[in-house]
Amino acid sequence: MAANPMYQFNVYRIGPEIKINNIDISFTNASLFMVISSLAILIIFNLGTKKSIIPNKIQLLAELSYSFISKMISDTAGSKAKPYFSFIFSLFMFVLFCNMFGMIPYSFTVTSHIIVTFVLAAFIFVGVTIIGFIKHGLGYLKLFVPSGVPMVLLPLIVVIEIISYLSRPISLSVRLFANMMAGHTMMKVFGGFVVSLGIVGGWLPLGFSVALTGLEILVAFLQAYVFAILTCIYLNDALNLHH
Amino acid sequence: MLKKIIFQFLALSLIFTYSAQSAESGGMPQLNPEFWISQIFWLVLTFGLLFIILSKFILPKISNNLETRKSQILENIETADKQREETEKKVKEFDKIINDTKVEAKNFFNSERQKVLDDINNKRLSLEKDIEKEIIKAEEEIDQLKKTSQEKVTKIAIETSSDLIKQLIGEDINKSSLSAIVEDLSKKEMEKHNGI
Numbered sequence: 001m002a003a004n005p006m007y008q009f010n011v012y013r014i015g016p017e018i019k020i021n022n023i024d025i026s027f028t029n030a031s032l033f034m035v036i037s038s039l040a041i042l043i044i045f046n047l048g049t050k051k052s053i054i055p056n057k058i059q060l061l062a063e064l065s066y067s068f069i070s071k072m073i074s075d076t077a078g079s080k081a082k083p084y085f086s087f088i089f090s091l092f093m094f095v096l097f098c099n100m101f102g103m104i105p106y107s108f109t110v111t112s113h114i115i116v117t118f119v120l121a122a123f124i125f126v127g128v129t130i131i132g133f134i135k136h137g138l139g140y141l142k143l144f145v146p147s148g149v150p151m152v153l154l155p156l157i158v159v160i161e162i163i164s165y166l167s168r169p170i171s172l173s174v175r176l177f178a179n180m181m182a183g184h185t186m187m188k189v190f191g192g193f194v195v196s197l198g199i200v201g202g203w204l205p206l207g208f209s210v211a212l213t214g215l216e217i218l219v220a221f222l223q224a225y226v227f228a229i230l231t232c233i234y235l236n237d238a239l240n241l242h243h
Numbered sequence: 244m245l246k247k248i249i250f251q252f253l254a255l256s257l258i259f260t261y262s263a264q265s266a267e268s269g270g271m272p273q274l275n276p277e278f279w280i281s282q283i284f285w286l287v288l289t290f291g292l293l294f295i296i297l298s299k300f301i302l303p304k305i306s307n308n309l310e311t312r313k314s315q316i317l318e319n320i321e322t323a324d325k326q327r328e329e330t331e332k333k334v335k336e337f338d339k340i341i342n343d344t345k346v347e348a349k350n351f352f353n354s355e356r357q358k359v360l361d362d363i364n365n366k367r368l369s370l371e372k373d374i375e376k377e378i379i380k381a382e383e384e385i386d387q388l389k390k391t392s393q394e395k396v397t398k399i400a401i402e403t404s405s406d407l408i409k410q411l412i413g414e415d416i417n418k419s420s421l422s423a424i425v426e427d428l429s430k431k432e433m434e435k436h437n438g439i
C-alpha cells in the first residue's frame with residue numbers, strides 16, 4: 001500500500017472495460033462494494049424473515065431494525081410517510097452497510113465519494129420536491145414563506161429559505177461524504193505514523209488508530225442515521241406543510 | 244546517545260513519509276470524473292435492485308411476522324384474561340356452594356335437634372301421664388284397702404276376742420254385743436290414730 005492517505009479512495013477498473021455509446025460503465029472496486037453491501041443486506045434480512053413466534057438472533061436483528069426505522073419515520077414524518085418506509089429503510093441500510101464495509105481494512109468506502117452521496121441526495125431532493133408539488137400543488141411554494149414574519153423582512157426571508165432549500169442536496173451529500181473521507185484519511189495518516197515511527201514511537205499513533213476505529217464505527221452508524229433522518233425531515237416538509 | 248538516535252530516526256522517518264506523500268499526491272480521487280458515470284450507473288443498479296427486492300419481498304414478510312406476533316400475543320393475553328375470569332367465577336361458585344352446604348348442614352342439624360327434643364318432650368309427657376294414672380290407680384287401691392282393712396280388722400278383733408273369752412270363761416258370748424264393744428274401741432283408736 002502506498003503511504004498517500006488519499007490513495008485508498010482511488011477507483012480502479014475490475015475486469016474488462018464496458019462501454020455503452022462511448023460511456024464508460026466498467027465494473028470498479030466501488031461497484032464491487034456496492035454489490036457486496038446490497039447482497040449482505042439482502043442475505044441478512046432474508047434470513048430474518050423466518051416465520052417463528054420466538055425470533056432467532058438474525059430475525060431479532062431484522063425485526064429490531066424494522067421497528068427502529070419504522071419508529072424513526074413515524075416520529076419525524078408522521079403516519080403519512082408510511083408509503084415511503086421501504087425506500088428510507090433501503091437507503092439507511094445501504095448507507096450503513098457501505099459505511100461499515102468501508103471500515104474493513106483494505107476495503108473501499110462507497111460513501112466516501114461525493115458523486116455517490118450526491119446522486120442519492122439529489123434523488124431524494126427531486127423526489128421530495130415532486131411529492132410536495134403533487135400533494136399541495138403550487139401551495140407547496142408556501143414552504144418558502146414562513147408564517148408570522150414581518151412584511152419588511154419577507155423578501156429577505158424568502159430568499160434565505162429558497163437558498164436553504166436548494167442547498168439541501170449539497171449539505172446532505174457533503175455531510176456524509178466529508179465525514180467518511182475525513183475519518184478514513186485520518187485513520188490512514190495515523191496508520192502511516194505507526195509505520196514511519198516504528199517500534200519506538202509508533203505506539204501512540206497506534207493507540208490513536210484504535211480509538212479512531214471505534215469512533216469511525218460510531219460515525220459510520222451515525223451518518224447513516226443522520227442521512228435517513230434528514231430524508232424523513234425533508235419528507236415531512238413535503239407531506240405536512242407547516243408554514 | 245539513545246536520545247540522539249531516536250531523534251534522528253524520527254526526523255528521518257518524517258522526511259521519508261513526507262517525500263512519499265508528496266510524490267504520490269494527485270489531489271482527491273473523488274474529484275476525478277473518470278469513473279463518475281460508472282459509479283452512478285452501478286449505484287442506480289444496485290440500490291434500485293436492493294430497494295425493489297426489499298420492498299417487494301423482504302419487508303412485507305417482516306412486517307407480516309411482526310403483525311402476526313402482535314396479534315397472537317394479544318390473542319393469548321385475551322384468552323388468559325378470559326380464563327382468569329372464568330376461574331374467578333368458578334372460585335366464587337365454589338365458595339357459594341360451600342356456604343350453602345354449611346347453612347344447610349346447620350339447618351339440618353337444628354331441625355334434627357328440635358325433632359329429637361320434641362320427641363323427648365313428648366315421651367316425657369306421655370310417661371308423666373302414665374305415671375299419674377298409675378299413681379291415681381294406686382291411690383284408689385290404697386283407699387279401697389283402707390276401707391276393707393277397717394272392716395277386716397274389726398271382724399278379726401271380734402273373732403279373736405270371742406275366742407279369748409270362750410277360752411277364759413268357756414262360754415259363748417253374744418256376738419252382737421261383742422262387736423258393738425269392739426267397734427266402739429276401734430273407733431276410739433281410729434280417732435286417736437287419725438288425731439281427731
